[in-house]
Amino acid sequence: MKYIIAFLMLLAVAACSQQTGNTAQLQAQIDSLQNKLDRTYKPGFGEFMSSIQVHHNKLWFAGTNGNWKLADFEINEIKESLGDIKLFCTDRPEANSIGMIEQPLQNVSNAIQQKSITEFKSNYTILTSTCNSCHQATQHEFNIITIPTAPPYTNQSFKPAL
Ligand code: HEC
Known part of the structure; x- marks a missing residue:
């Protein structure tokens, strides 16, 4: 035992x-x-913004050419990058201001669904001024976004596919 x-x-x-x-x-x-x-490695706030800048530009040429599928794609890329900022840039207080652009983005999305170039143009203008409102609210007022006059690249067509 x-x-x-x-x-x-x-x-x-x-x-x-x-x-x-x-x-x-x-x-x-x-x-x-x-x-x-x-x-x-995780991209910083500015890198997400640089990507948003390209999609914001392409969005204009997609919409004004009536290429609604591309316009829808581009606006979703912007939404995705803003979502990534919320996820990855939690250390940046500026991320709290993202809410202000959600409605203007949605209004452009609605114009895309309606396939209305007139609605698209006016809502794109509001969207662009909201980019600047946020830059002003976050002490980046020197960073002024405008409606583009030329596409970012020459090797992409914005016309709808045949
Ligand atoms: C939440 C507020 C906010 C919104 C909304 C916003 N931005 Fe920004 N943006 C910033 C901040 C903050 C910076 C500075 C980032 C950094 O620290 O590098 C910036 C920087 C930029 C830059 C500079 C990048 C560079 O290196 O040159 C561009 C371009 C830009 N934003 C485009 C846009 C566009 C286009 C939109 C609208 C579709 C937009 N932004 C909406 C806050 C915002």
Whole structure:
């Protein structure tokens, strides 16, 4: 009986030290993953904005050419980048001002659904002035967005596909 108890105690001690070993190993894995996460590249606010700038430009030429499928695509790219700012730029208080552009964006989306160039143009103008309202609200008033006069690239057609 004595031997059995001693044996059981030995087993318990062995199991405990095994447990401690596993915990230390897991902690080391968590630390190493955390380390990798900390060094993962994520785009900054300005990089998302530069991407929005391109889609804002293309959106104009898609809409004014009546290429509604492309216009819909471009506006969704803008919405996606704004969503990414909310997700990835939580350290930037400016991200809290994104709400102001949601309705103007939706109004352009509605004009695209209605396939109305007139509605599109007037709502695009409001959208663009809201870009600037946010730049003013976030001390970036020097960054002035305008209705584009030329597409950003020469290797893309904005006419609807045949
Ligand atoms: C939430 C407020 C907000 C809204 C809405 C907003 N911006 Fe910005 N934008 C900023 C801030 C803040 C910066 C500065 C980012 C930085 O720190 O690099 C910026 C920077 C920019 C830049 C400068 C990027 C560069 O490096 O030259 C462009 C271009 C730009 N925005 C375009 C737009 C366009 C186009 C829209 C509308 C479709 C828009 N922004 C809407 C806040 C906003």
